[in-house]
Amino acid sequence: MAEKKEPRTTLPDVREHPRFAGVATFCRFPLIESVVPGHQPVDWAIYGVPFDGGVTYRPGARFGPRAIRDASQYIKPVHLELGVNIAEIFSLADAGDAPIKPYSCKDTIDAACGFALALGDPAITKLLAVGGDHSIAYANIKATWQRRGRPKRGLAMLHLDAHLDTVESVWGEKWGHASPLIRAIEDSLIDPSRMLSAGIRGPHNATADLDFARDHGVEVVTYDQWRSGEGTARLDAFKKRLGDDEVYLSFDIDCVDPAYAPGTGTPSCGGFTSADIFALLRRFASVNLAGADIVEVLPDRDPSGVTALLASHIIFEILCLAAAHSNR
Numbered sequence: 001m002a003e004k005k006e007p008r009t010t011l012p013d014v015r016e017h018p019r020f021a022g023v024a025t026f027c028r029f030p031l032i033e034s035v036v037p038g039h040q041p042v043d044w045a046i047y048g049v050p051f052d053g054g055v056t057y058r059p060g061a062r063f064g065p066r067a068i069r070d071a072s073q074y075i076k077p078v079h080l081e082l083g084v085n086i087a088e089i090f091s092l093a094d095a096g097d098a099p100i101k102p103y104s105c106k107d108t109i110d111a112a113c114g115f116a117l118a119l120g121d122p123a124i125t126k127l128l129a130v131g132g133d134h135s136i137a138y139a140n141i142k143a144t145w146q147r148r149g150r151p152k153r154g155l156a157m158l159h160l161d162a163h164l165d166t167v168e169s170v171w172g173e174k175w176g177h178a179s180p181l182i183r184a185i186e187d188s189l190i191d192p193s194r195m196l197s198a199g200i201r202g203p204h205n206a207t208a209d210l211d212f213a214r215d216h217g218v219e220v221v222t223y224d225q226w227r228s229g230e231g232t233a234r235l236d237a238f239k240k241r242l243g244d245d246e247v248y249l250s251f252d253i254d255c256v257d258p259a260y261a262p263g264t265g266t267p268s269c270g271g272f273t274s275a276d277i278f279a280l281l282r283r284f285a286s287v288n289l290a291g292a293d294i295v296e297v298l299p300d301r302d303p304s305g306v307t308a309l310l311a312s313h314i315i316f317e318i319l320c321l322a323a324a325h326s327n328r
């Protein structure tokens with residue numbers, strides 16, 4: 001960051017435009033319609049999917065995108081630890097919200113996927129979806145997979161969650177928030193042999209809950225394994241194994257302890273602190289990100305707004321991981 005570069009994303013000048021005024025977009029990025037086509041192709045389009053019809057417990061994540069936009073007004077473009085300025089490296093845009101069908105998981109997934117596929121320049125623009133419950137991840141994974149040339153064996157995946165999300169179905173629903181990853185693996189959008197789920201912790205319904213991961217070669221790092229240090233070495237080995245392969249990042253906010261992220265639908269105690277999760281993510285700096293999502297923020301259970309605030313910082317961290325890759 002020695003020489004001064006022209007920013008690729010124009011952010012409102014804070015000395016002229018207060019952060020608390022105006023219409024809230026993610027991190028104050030311009031709306032995608034205002035980015036001149038052809039002149040500055042959007043590198044990352046961030047869009048909301050305000051849908052929570054896939055939950056198995058508390059509803060309310062449909063209000064996640066709005067709360068996260070609001071909480072993200074204080075995000076700034078420079079990452080101290082990674083030494084990147086995302087506004088210099090990327091053209092970033094808020095693409096608004098995907099259309100949703102509140103009474104149907106599958107119809108919402110199809111609508112959101114179609115919306116995502118039409119964003120920006122299909123050869124360049126990467127997709128960051130903001131939920132909504134975890135069911136919406138399938139839509140962004142599918143759109144990303146298609147845009148990244150439909151890799152036959154599927155994309156590699158880093159999955160951060162208290163839960164495995166590989167349940168066959170719940171209440172007869174195959175497309176709910178407990179099942180996005182089993183569907184993505186079945187459809188070869190994700191390669192389970194290059195997938196790692198971190199932050200997993202109890203209680204579980206049955207010991208058989210872990211069978212799918214074990215049988216399909218998904219690597220699981222429980223929160224306890226991370227805490228003991230053993231998981232850290234395995235995360236590093238996973239990153240090394242990925243090399244420069246494109247990897248999709250699916251971030252369920254409930255991987256973080258409810259003390260730090262209370263605003264979520266299926267909270268599980270004894271998880272990452274905010275600082276833990278930044279440390280974990282930063283181990284993946286310069287990984288080749290294909291796309292990402294952040295899901296399960298439930299503002300009604302977030303009285304202080306800390307969960308939405310954390311989610312807005314996670315969006316920033318994700319973009320910085322990608323910026324560190326572009327900046328190598």
Ligand code: MN
Binds near residue numbers: 161162252254255
């Ligand atoms: Mn979860």
Ligand code: MN
Binds near residue numbers: 163177252
């Ligand atoms: Mn999840």
